[in-house]
Amino acid sequence: MENADLKTSSCTAIISDLHLCEAEPVNPKFPLWKKYKTREFFFDNVIKDFLSHIEGMADGKKVELILNGDIFDFDSVTSIPTDPIFRVHWVEKKRGLFPREERALYKMKCIIKDHPEFFEALREFLLRGHRVILIFGNHDVELHYQAIQKEILRTLNLPEEVKKSFRFVEWFYVSNQDTLIEHGNQYDAYCVFEDPINPFMRSYNYITMKLPFGNLACRYIMNGMGFFNPHVDTNYIMSLREYVSTFLRYMARAQPFLILTWFSGALMTLYYSVRDRILAPLRNPLKIEDRVQQIADRSNVEPRVVREMKELFATSATRNPLLIMKELWLDRAFLMLVAFVGIFQLFTVMKAAFGVSLFWGFIPLFLMVPFFLFYSKSIISNVSSYKEPDERILSIASSITSVKRIIYGHTHQARHEIIGPVEHLNSGCWSPAFLDIECTKPIDQKTFVWIYPSENQQRKAELRKFVGGDSEIFRNPRSK
Numbered sequence: 001m002e003n004a005d006l007k008t009s010s011c012t013a014i015i016s017d018l019h020l021c022e023a024e025p026v027n028p029k030f031p032l033w034k035k036y037k038t039r040e041f042f043f044d045n046v047i048k049d050f051l052s053h054i055e056g057m058a059d060g061k062k063v064e065l066i067l068n069g070d071i072f073d074f075d076s077v078t079s080i081p082t083d084p085i086f087r088v089h090w091v092e093k094k095r096g097l098f099p100r101e102e103r104a105l106y107k108m109k110c111i112i113k114d115h116p117e118f119f120e121a122l123r124e125f126l127l128r129g130h131r132v133i134l135i136f137g138n139h140d141v142e143l144h145y146q147a148i149q150k151e152i153l154r155t156l157n158l159p160e161e162v163k164k165s166f167r168f169v170e171w172f173y174v175s176n177q178d179t180l181i182e183h184g185n186q187y188d189a190y191c192v193f194e195d196p197i198n199p200f201m202r203s204y205n206y207i208t209m210k211l212p213f214g215n216l217a218c219r220y221i222m223n224g225m226g227f228f229n230p231h232v233d234t235n236y237i238m239s240l241r242e243y244v245s246t247f248l249r250y251m252a253r254a255q256p257f258l259i260l261t262w263f264s265g266a267l268m269t270l271y272y273s274v275r276d277r278i279l280a281p282l283r284n285p286l287k288i289e290d291r292v293q294q295i296a297d298r299s300n301v302e303p304r305v306v307r308e309m310k311e312l313f314a315t316s317a318t319r320n321p322l323l324i325m326k327e328l329w330l331d332r333a334f335l336m337l338v339a340f341v342g343i344f345q346l347f348t349v350m351k352a353a354f355g356v357s358l359f360w361g362f363i364p365l366f367l368m369v370p371f372f373l374f375y376s377k378s379i380i381s382n383v384s385s386y387k388e389p390d391e392r393i394l395s396i397a398s399s400i401t402s403v404k405r406i407i408y409g410h411t412h413q414a415r416h417e418i419i420g421p422v423e424h425l426n427s428g429c430w431s432p433a434f435l436d437i438e439c440t441k442p443i444d445q446k447t448f449v450w451i452y453p454s455e456n457q458q459r460k461a462e463l464r465k466f467v468g469g470d471s472e473i474f475r476n477p478r479s480k
Contacts, residue, residue: 006165007176007177009175010062010452010453011057011062011064012063012064012066012175012179012450013064013066013448013449013450013451014448014451016068016070016183016408016410017430018043018070018071018072018429018430018431019073019076020073020115021072021077021111021114022111022114023037024037029254035437035439036432036433041432043430048117048121051122054450055128062130064133064175065131068183068409069135069183069184069409070140070410071137072108072139075139076096076222077097077107078095079096080092086102094224095265095268098208099141099208100206101147104145104147105147105148105151112151119152119156126165126166133167133173134152134169135170135173135183136168136169136170136171137409138183138188138193139218141193143168153166169299170196170295170299171309172299172309173298174299174300174301174403177403178403178405178459179407179459183408186312187314187393188410190214190317192212193211197288197292198283200281210276210277210279210281213317216273217328219269220265220268220272221265221269224261224265225258225261227250229432231429231434235435246437266333267330270325270328273324274321276318292306305400339365343361343365389419391420406424406425407426407427408425409427409428412429414428414447414465414474416463425461425463428463446465446467447464447466448464448471450462
């Protein structure tokens with residue numbers, strides 16, 4: 001399959017960020033709990049119509065479909081097997097299984113079970129002579145496990161001669177020697193998967209993966225705070241006032257001790273971020289060049305391109321525990337704890353020496369509130385800023401791969417613009433992304449990039465939106 005010649009293509013369609021995961025049962029008592037994950041917002045039936053639509057747009061030409069990362073969301077799958085072949089840790093029971101192969105395989109089977117229409121639509125598309133390229137994103141890095149890839153191929157049930165038209169790609173892909181396509185998380189310090197060439201780590205008696213900080217936060221915080229939609233940053237990155245308002249409006253009755261859920265989840269996120277940094281990567285020096293060659297073949301490039309593209313990766317935020325603590329609000333929690341304990345100890349001594357009531361200790365606590373609020377407002381999250389396209393990265397990646405067009409996903413923000421010498425597009429998302437907890441304000445969804453031959457024999461790219469069985473040009477403020 002890796003040796004198939006997929007270097008030329010006439011028509012290419014790119015979609016990303018489907019975030020397929022298990023279906024969340026409707027909670028009759030609290031219907032807004034993880035509402036975005038319920039079957040009500042599944043779009044599997046639309047995929048078949050979309051694939052038929054792009055076939056029509058190709059006008060008889062074969063179509064190259066790029067599934068550009070975060071197609072599956074392993075982080076949001078929280079099911080636990082009823083009769084597991086492995087010991088389930090108490091943390092896994094609360095927040096989902098660890099990223100080990102046998103556990104990731106169970107998650108993949110859960111996704112397949114709840115999305116049969118999606119896999120059937122892909123199968124029919126491939127049987128009609130088209131091709132599918134599956135690029136790994138940050139929420140589906142478990143696709144690196146061979147067992148997961150084999151399970152997907154088993155589900156697609158393709159004849160041997162058709163399997164060559166389906167390809168797994170580690171992090172980037174060059175289409176028709178004119179377009180670089182990658183998910184884009186490798187330039188996001190909070191979501192970078194540090195070494196897709198050597199993706200696994202060796203622990204005491206098992207093989208695992210070093211998940212990006214964003215994945216850990218989704219698993220250990222968001223999975224326990226089911227009213228926050230993880231697909232839109234503004235749903236969980238708020239000011240203190242917005243957090244309090246949202247809690248009182250939606251969560252006070254359902255999760256009165258939400259602050260404890262957040263605190264325990266933040267501590268687990270910090271712990272696994274630091275712990276994973278000390279685990280030894282699993283490398284075989286005798287196989288490194290073979291591995292680089294394999295990735296190069298899958299990506300339609302020379303091996304040197306793989307090495308050079310890897311040099312562009314962002315430095316992982318997990319290397320800076322203080323930064324992680326600030327993003328998790330643990331620094332503010334620590335300040336409050338120190339202030340409370342210090343004042344309590346001071347007034348305990350004063351009560352013993354002078355008979356001063358401990359209730360007087362609330363006065364300095366109240367006097368510290370303005371300082372705490374000022375400090376909290378001075379901390380600005382960098383999560384969103386790291387997701388913006390960087391002209392330097394675009395220019396260098398363009399030079400390395402000899403293309404003038406680069407397409408990302410990851411940000412969920414569809415866009416088409418010229419940045420420096422590069423035509424940049426983002427395919428947006430198909431995920432259940434809403435601006436509100438009630439799931440009544442969806443962001444622009446079902447957008448895709450369409451690349452097709454123009455009159456001068458060079459390919460042209462458009463950002464389009466799939467609506468009602470048809471598509472239209474998608475206009476955004478950054479369009480050129």
